[in-house]
Structures are given as C-alpha cells and as structure tokens.
Amino acid sequence: MAKKGNIIVGQSGGPTSVINSSLAGVYKTAKERGFHKVYGMLHGIQGFLDEQYVDLSTQIHSDMDIELLKRTPSAFLGSCRYKLPDIHENPEIYEKIFSILDKLNIEVFIYIGGNDSMDTIKKLSDYAIVKGHRQKFLGVPKTIDNDLALTDHTPGFGSAAKYIGASTKEIIRDAQGLTYDKAMVTVIEVMGRNAGWLTGATALAKTEECEGPDLIYLPEVAFDIEKFLKKVSDLLKKKVSVVVAVSEGIKLDDGRYVCELSGGANYVDAFGHKQLQGTASYLAGFLKHELGCKTRSVEFSTLQRSASHMASRVDINEAFMVGGAAVKAADEGDTGKMVVIDRVSDDPYMSAAGIYDVHKIANNEKTVPRNWLNKEGNFVTDDFINYIEPLIQGDYQPFMVNGLPQHLVLKK
Ligand code: F6P
Numbered sequence: 001m002a003k004k005g006n007i008i009v010g011q012s013g014g015p016t017s018v019i020n021s022s023l024a025g026v027y028k029t030a031k032e033r034g035f036h037k038v039y040g041m042l043h044g045i046q047g048f049l050d051e052q053y054v055d056l057s058t059q060i061h062s063d064m065d066i067e068l069l070k071r072t073p074s075a076f077l078g079s080c081r082y083k084l085p086d087i088h089e090n091p092e093i094y095e096k097i098f099s100i101l102d103k104l105n106i107e108v109f110i111y112i113g114g115n116d117s118m119d120t121i122k123k124l125s126d127y128a129i130v131k132g133h134r135q136k137f138l139g140v141p142k143t144i145d146n147d148l149a150l151t152d153h154t155p156g157f158g159s160a161a162k163y164i165g166a167s168t169k170e171i172i173r174d175a176q177g178l179t180y181d182k183a184m185v186t187v188i189e190v191m192g193r194n195a196g197w198l199t200g201a202t203a204l205a206k207t208e209e210c211e212g213p214d215l216i217y218l219p220e221v222a223f224d225i226e227k228f229l230k231k232v233s234d235l236l237k238k239k240v241s242v243v244v245a246v247s248e249g250i251k252l253d254d255g256r257y258v259c260e261l262s263g264g265a266n267y268v269d270a271f272g273h274k275q276l277q278g279t280a281s282y283l284a285g286f287l288k289h290e291l292g293c294k295t296r297s298v299e300f301s302t303l304q305r306s307a308s309h310m311a312s313r314v315d316i317n318e319a320f321m322v323g324g325a326a327v328k329a330a331d332e333g334d335t336g337k338m339v340v341i342d343r344v345s346d347d348p349y350m351s352a353a354g355i356y357d358v359h360k361i362a363n364n365e366k367t368v369p370r371n372w373l374n375k376e377g378n379f380v381t382d383d384f385i386n387y388i389e390p391l392i393q394g395d396y397q398p399f400m401v402n403g404l405p406q407h408l409v410l411k412k
Pocket of ligand 1: 143144191276305
C-alpha cells in the first residue's frame with residue numbers, strides 16, 4: 001500500500017472551550033490512520049499564508065498531552081477571522097495556498113470553525129476540483145453560537161450553555177441575597193449575534209431551587225423597548241429582584257442593534273460583522289433612568305466561550321468525535337464537506353457523526369425557531385429546554401495544579 005502523505009489542520013473564528021478537543025480528535029485519528037505528519041496552521045489560513053505552521057508531534061508527546069489538550073480552552077493553534085477572497089478577485093492567493101500545500105506534501109486540509117470558516121473550505125475545495133489538485137478539504141463544526149445549518153448542534157455550544165445556565169443561577173442567588181426592601185434589576189448579556197441559542201440557555205437556571213431569569217430576549221424577535229420597560233416595571237410590583245437575559249444582538253424594529261443606541265458596535269470584522277457589546281449596560285442605564293431603581297449589567301463576554309472548567313462531557317466527547325470523523329471522511333475520499341452531529345435519540349441521549357455538503361452550510365445562520373419562544377417573545381419554551389438539556393450533561397474535570405486548571409500551551 002502506498003505510504004500516506006501529510007495532513008494539516010487549522011482553527012478559525014471565535015474560539016470555544018472545546019475547540020481543542022476537536023484538534024485532539026484530528027491528531028489522534030490522523031496518527032491512527034497512518035498519516036505521516038500532522039501539521040497545525042498557526043492562526044488559521046491567515047497564518048498559513050505567511051507560512052506559519054507547526055508539526056504537531058513537536059507539541060503533543062503523549063496520551064496525557066491529548067487529555068490536557070481536550071481540557072484547554074481557546075484555540076491552541078491560534079485563530080483568525082480572515083475572509084478568503086473569491087477566486088476571480090485574487091487567483092494568486094489560491095496559487096500560493098496550493099503551492100504551500102504541495103511543498104508540505106499535504107493530502108488533507110481540515111478547518112475547525114463556524115459558518116464563515118466553512119466558506120474557506122467551500123472555496124478551497126471548489127478550486128482544487130476545478131484545477132485538478134489532489135487535496136481533500138473537510139470542515140469540522142465549531143461555534144458557541146450554535147448557528148450552523150444541518151447539524152443538530154455545534155461543538156462548543158453545550159459547554160457555553162452549561163456555563164451560562166450555572167452562572168445565571170449564581171447571579172440570581174447573588175441578587176436575591178442583596179435585595180430586601182430596595183428593588184434591583186440585573187441585565188445579563190449573552191453572545192450569539194443573530195441567533196439566540198445561548199441567550200435561551202439562561203432558562204436552564206430555572207430549577208427546583210431557582211426561579212430562573214424573569215425575561216429572556218433573543219435576536220430572533222424585534223425588541224420593543226417600551227414594552228420591555230412596562231414588563232419590568234410590572235414585575236417590580238411583585239418582586240424586588242428582577243433578572244433579565246438579553247442577547248448581544250437584539251435589534252429594534254428599524255434594524256438597529258440595541259447596543260448601537262449607546263454608540264457600541266463600531267468595530268466591524270472581515271466578514272462585515274459588527275462587534276456587539278454594551279446591550280446590557282445600555283438597558284441597565286435606561287431602566288435606572290426610567291424606574292429610579294438600582295440596576296446592574298453583567299456581560300459574560302469571552303468567559304462563556306473559554307470556561308473549560310465548566311465544560312460539558314457530552315460536548316468535549318462530541319468535539320473529539322467530529323475531529324476524528326473529518327479525518328476518516330477525507331481519508332476515504334470525501335472533500336468539500338463538513339462533519340455534522342446527528343441526534344440519534346433523546347432518552348438516553350445518543351449522537352453520531354454524519355456528513356454534509358459544505359455549500360449548504362457555509363454562510364448560513366440557523367436561528368431559534370419562533371415556536372420555541374413564547375407568544376410574547378420574552379421566554380423560551382419547554383421544547384427549547386428539552387433540546388439543550390442533554391448537551392450540558394457530565395463534566396470533564398480539569399487537571400488542577402496549585403489550585404488552578406492546567407492547559408497545554410503551544411511551544412514556539
Ligand atoms: O462567533 C462566536 C462569537 O463568540 C459570537 O458569539 C460573538 O458575537 C463573536 O464571536 C465575538 O467575536 P470577537 O471576540 O472576535 O469580538
């Protein structure tokens with residue numbers, strides 16, 4: 001049998017607490033399947049264009065390192081938000097990419113990322129087919145936003161949802177402990193741009209001993225600030241502590257993001273996405289002004305995507321599985337595809353890796369179905385909770401050193 005060549009893997013887009021578990025899955029499966037070298041691109045395709053890559057065998061020396069990698073948040077290899085130009089706009093860039101791939105004897109190119117990153121897989125696999133290049137291109141899903149089409153959910157989402165559910169419970173406890181005769185409204189801001197999957201996860205806080213958030217606003221429904229004010233003021237007539245969860249991406253009827261009202265969202269990335277931040281702080285200020293009560297805003301910000309100490313076991317294992325499945329698919333001849341997670345059963349929860357044409361996934365956003373929100377659009381339904389609950393189960397204890405989680409860090 002002919003000896004296999006090499007494989008290269010990159011990480012792209014906003015990191016998650018389990019993106020490195022997918023990297024570990026790619027590495028382990030590539031080694032098991034007899035690929036000669038496994039390279040890692042540093043900072044995704046952007047670094048690759050500058051010939052920044054590393055032989056992963058210089059970084060991962062043992063099964064223990066694999067285990068550590070699975071427990072390490074953020075992108076071990078470094079990430080990027082880099083939009084590959086269309087082929088006709090810049091053919092030289094494609095020639096450069098393929099000349100580096102040939103130089104490194106790469107047979108398989110794997111990219112771990114979200115819908116923008118799948119655009120890179122789509123373009124490179126199309127180019128390879130048209131120009132007759134031998135390399136296979138496979139996508140591995142990743143995003144806390146859970147907004148990728150055709151996969152039941154995305155690796156990274158379950159762990160972020162677990163962190164958000166747990167932290168929301170803690171915020172509610174904290175607020176209730178401090179409110180006696182003076183009212184307080186806490187506004188929590190959750191990531192997720194145009195999809196409210198993560199914001200809805202605050203409803204997980206509603207448990208036997210916790211009443212959960214009072215209101216939840218997702219970007220899927222236009223935000224009416226006057227109705228919101230009335231709702232909060234009505235709640236304050238019944239209770240002293242009100243907790244509201246809002247998505248960073250809630251928009252007014254006229255299309256403006258709420259965070260733009262306070263001058264936020266000035267920064268725009270390569271894909272034209274505005275950086276959304278400041279929604280909770282704006283609304284907390286607004287409520288304080290209108291209602292005269294104490295308010296507080298909490299932004300989970302990057303914590304929600306890097307809290308590997310709260311990672312879900314299901315999520316870490318699935319992230320590992322999809323990494324391995326991509327290598328297997330490419331090795332068996334697939335290209336221009338993304339691995340997906342299929343939900344096989346709910347009780348007991350079981351999932352399996354499937355595969356789809358990346359053209360149907362790239363640049364699409366899967367949002368929360370309207371019927372998973374209540375009529376008023378200010379809370380999620382039981383169907384929503386039933387969908388998420390299996391994804392946050394189990395934990396994956398970090399290796400603690402001197403009281404803190406240990407991580408695997410790239411040695412340059
Ligand atoms: O795509 C993942 C994500 O975490 C989004 O939820 C969020 O809007 C965005 O990334 C933030 O990106 P950055 O950290 O680059 O500002």
